Amino acid sequence: MLESLRTDAPDIPLVIVGDLDDETQAIRAVHAGAQDYLVKKYNDSQSCVRALRFAIERQQWREELRAASLKDELTGLYNRRGFFFLDEQHLKLARRIGRKASLVFADLDGLKRINDQFGHVAGDRALHQVGVILKKSFRNSDLIARIGGDEFVVLAMHTAKDKRADILMRLDHKVRIYNTRAPHGYTLTLSVGIAHYDPDHPRTLREMLERADTLMYNQKRKKRDA
Numbered sequence: 001m002l003e004s005l006r007t008d009a010p011d012i013p014l015v016i017v018g019d020l021d022d023e024t025q026a027i028r029a030v031h032a033g034a035q036d037y038l039v040k041k042y043n044d045s046q047s048c049v050r051a052l053r054f055a056i057e058r059q060q061w062r063e064e065l066r067a068a069s070l071k072d073e074l075t076g077l078y079n080r081r082g083f084f085f086l087d088e089q090h091l092k093l094a095r096r097i098g099r100k101a102s103l104v105f106a107d108l109d110g111l112k113r114i115n116d117q118f119g120h121v122a123g124d125r126a127l128h129q130v131g132v133i134l135k136k137s138f139r140n141s142d143l144i145a146r147i148g149g150d151e152f153v154v155l156a157m158h159t160a161k162d163k164r165a166d167i168l169m170r171l172d173h174k175v176r177i178y179n180t181r182a183p184h185g186y187t188l189t190l191s192v193g194i195a196h197y198d199p200d201h202p203r204t205l206r207e208m209l210e211r212a213d214t215l216m217y218n219q220k221r222k223k224r225d226a
Helices: 002-008 023-031 045-070 080-099 109-118 119-135 161-181 207-226
Strands: 014-020 034-041 101-108 143-147 153-157 192-196
Touching: 014 119, 034 109, 045 080, 080 153, 080 207, 101 119, 101 161, 101 207, 109 119, 119 143, 119 153, 119 161, 161 192, 192 207
Parallel strands: 014 034
Antiparallel strands: 101 153, 101 192, 143 153
């Protein structure tokens, strides 16, 4: 029963109150996910309140630690681990409910040049600003991550294939707004590739990444050749 509760409500702290003063049962309950095990005859209402308060605090600490392990410290976006953990779940949901999605692969052009000319603090600032631009360009429900040094991905749910141009226009508009100010002496440019997910012809996450990555590098090569 406890395992079922943890599965159905993983974010809710659980405290078991039992009749038996059984250490084995208490250890088993904690290993199954309970925050604490209390024996009725040894605990009054105040003890229960304290145990519940501590259980809530411990659960909050666990959630903060889990969130930190999935987030990129520099940008506040999801990191590579968080992206793969959450995007697999979102694609499964998209397939089950028949929703389309787009996977956007964006690469910050010229990060090495920014680092060399303006310093690594400026490079970090540029990466952070790309994160800000992506968050302003997509919805809160879309998954945005930095998965490499200068590589970012977005899984935008509920987008039709014919909206690829809209995605590119939004990104380009936000980048242009930033570059009109160019407050730190350099401008930002992004190379972007977009792959689409159709539940009627599903792709794996890896296939979508490879497709979007190829399209992104094609755009980057065209910029260099120009």
